[in-house]
Structure formats: C-alpha cells, structure tokens
Amino acid sequence: MSIKAAAAETQNNRAQLLKSFHQPGNPLVLANVWDALSAKAIAALPSTKALATASYAVAAAAGIEDQELTLADNLRAITGIAKVAATYNKPLTADLQDGYGAELQDAVKRLIELGVVGCNLEDFSRGRNGLYExxxxxxxxxxxxRVAAENGVPDFVVNARTDSLLVGLSIDEAIARGKRYLAAGATTVFIWGGRARPGMRTAEVEQAATELGGRLNVSMARVRTGGLGVQELRDIGVARISVGPQLMMRTIGAVAEEAEKIYRGEPVEKDTVIL
Known part of the structure; x- marks a missing residue:
C-alpha cells in the first residue's frame, strides 16, 4: 500500500469512528470550537470524542458576521483546528455553512486535505437568500x-441542516426534508429553529426524533434557561448534541468578568497560577 493510500485509509477510519458515535439514545455530544486554542482546551478533555467547529463562532473570532464568512476565512480557522485534532487523534467535523454555492466541490476537497472527516451542510443558500429546492x-x-469518496473518505459524515423552521415552514415540512437528506446519505439531520423563534420546542424535538429514527442533531441551549439538557435529549433518543457558538459566548463573558476584576484591583485567588 502506498503512503498516500495508507493515509487515506487512516482518515477514513476516523470518519468511520465519527459516524459510529452517532447513536440514537446514546448521542455524540459536541462542545463546538472556533480556533486552535479552544480546540486544544476541548481536545484535551477525556470526555471529548470528537471536535466540531461552529461557523458563527469562527466568524466572530475573525471580527465578522456569520454571513460574511468566506470559504477562505473558514478554511483558515479550520487549518489550525485540524492540527490540534491530529495531535490529539480526534475526528474533526467542520461547519461548512451552505457549502459556498459553486465552491462546494472544492470546499470538500480542501476539508479532506486538512484531515477533516465530516461537515455541516445547510440548505439555506446565502446567495439566493432562501432555501434550496x-x-x-x-x-x-x-x-x-461523492467528492469525499473520490478523495479517499467514503464514510465522510454529513450533518444536513435544514432551515425550514427559520423561513416559516412547519416541523412536518422540516422532517420531510430531513428524510430526503438521510436517504441521500446524510448521517444526521439538524433542524435549525432560529434565534427569533427561538429554537425547537420539546414536542418538535420528540416528533423529529421519532420520525427520523433518532438520526437527529439538536443544538442544546447553554446561554438561556429552560432548554433541554443532555440527559433529557438522550431520553428522547437523539443521535447528536451540539452547542454551536454558545461556548464561545460564555467564554467571552468569563474573560470580560476576569478583566473587570483586574481593573478593580481585586486580590489574586488562591488557585490562580502566577506566570
């Protein structure tokens, strides 16, 4: 076996591992990252099975809005995160947003070159400002x-996101799309409820999990109260739980709080490491 073929086999083994983590009732839990530093902090945790990026957080770290994030911007962040994933031998899945229109094929090739073994793909086209048919x-x-298979990763994991609820369609219509996406080869479906709604209701999560055979990704609320927790979502039977940019939001709040303590001249806590 050539070196290139061996590398491809190793990468596909990571893709198979990532896919195997998606078990209805025993979901993969992802604490989404946005740069190499956050990736290293998460990858070092014994409970971390895989790394996943969140495009909103990646964009925020670059000082831009999510809709302004280009493929080049996204790949720049993923490059650093991928190095961390390789160091810790963790599968990495990347938020590819809507696939960047005609750049989708090149985007997948670039991800695979970086060692990525999965992606989020949205059905809302930014270029058209509406859902793809x-x-x-x-x-x-x-x-x-197809592109992933041609590049040595036939078990590439697609988490297919539908923005049906975001544009005002019903949960039934979102599930209907989800079934088509699973039939096309997606591993899981992510039904995005949007911030204005906000999110999916418990009954909708239960309905979607049932009708999609548990192959559902749910974004768990961490910046507001009243949302479903890991155990509740496990009991419902979902296969994947993520937090999107919420970890970054909480982190920034903690940074600001610590900075304010410094400005006020508060004494150093006993467990603080002095460099």
Missing part, C-alpha cells in the same frame, strides 16, 4: 459524499 439540496449532499 429540496431536490437541489439533496444533490448537494450527494455531491459532498
């Missing part, structure tokens, strides 16, 4: 998987 959204998932 379902057949086109399906064909884009199929394209991702």
């Amino acid at each position: 379902v057949d086109e959204a399906v064909s884009r998932i199929e394209l991702v998987l």
Whole structure:
C-alpha cells in the first residue's frame, strides 16, 4: 500500500469512528470550537470524542458576521483546528455553512486535505437568500459524499441542516426534508429553529426524533434557561448534541468578568497560577 493510500485509509477510519458515535439514545455530544486554542482546551478533555467547529463562532473570532464568512476565512480557522485534532487523534467535523454555492466541490476537497472527516451542510443558500429546492439540496449532499469518496473518505459524515423552521415552514415540512437528506446519505439531520423563534420546542424535538429514527442533531441551549439538557435529549433518543457558538459566548463573558476584576484591583485567588 502506498503512503498516500495508507493515509487515506487512516482518515477514513476516523470518519468511520465519527459516524459510529452517532447513536440514537446514546448521542455524540459536541462542545463546538472556533480556533486552535479552544480546540486544544476541548481536545484535551477525556470526555471529548470528537471536535466540531461552529461557523458563527469562527466568524466572530475573525471580527465578522456569520454571513460574511468566506470559504477562505473558514478554511483558515479550520487549518489550525485540524492540527490540534491530529495531535490529539480526534475526528474533526467542520461547519461548512451552505457549502459556498459553486465552491462546494472544492470546499470538500480542501476539508479532506486538512484531515477533516465530516461537515455541516445547510440548505439555506446565502446567495439566493432562501432555501434550496429540496431536490437541489439533496444533490448537494450527494455531491459532498461523492467528492469525499473520490478523495479517499467514503464514510465522510454529513450533518444536513435544514432551515425550514427559520423561513416559516412547519416541523412536518422540516422532517420531510430531513428524510430526503438521510436517504441521500446524510448521517444526521439538524433542524435549525432560529434565534427569533427561538429554537425547537420539546414536542418538535420528540416528533423529529421519532420520525427520523433518532438520526437527529439538536443544538442544546447553554446561554438561556429552560432548554433541554443532555440527559433529557438522550431520553428522547437523539443521535447528536451540539452547542454551536454558545461556548464561545460564555467564554467571552468569563474573560470580560476576569478583566473587570483586574481593573478593580481585586486580590489574586488562591488557585490562580502566577506566570
């Protein structure tokens, strides 16, 4: 076996591992990262099975809005995160947003070159400011998987996000799209409820988990109270739990709080490490 073929086999083994973590009722829990530093902090935890990026957080770290994040911007952040993932031997899945229109094929190739073994792919086109027609959204998932297979990762994991609820469609319509995406080869479906709504209701999560056979990704609320926790989502039977940019939001708040203590001249706490 050539060195290149051996490397591809190793990468596909990581993809298979990532896919195996998606078990309805025993979900993969992801604390999404946004740069190499956050990736290192998360990867070092014994409980971390895999790393996942969040495009909103990646964009915020670059000083731009999520909709302004280009493929080049995204890949720049993923490059550093991928190095951390390789160091800690953790599978990495990347938030590819809507796939950047006609750049989708190149985007997948670039991800695989970096060692990435999965991605989030949205069905809301930023260029069109609306949902892709379902057949086109399906064909884009199929394209991702075809390109991944051609580049040595046939078990590449797609978490197919639908923004049906975000644009005012019903949960039934979101689930119908989700079923098409799973049939196209997606590992899981992420039904995004949006911030204004906000999110999915418990009954909707239960309905989607049932009708999608548990192959559902749910974004767990960490910046507001009243949301479903890991155990509750496990009991419902979902296969994947993520937090999107919420970890970054909480981190920034902690940084500001600590900085304010410094400004006020508060004494150093006993367990603080002095460099």
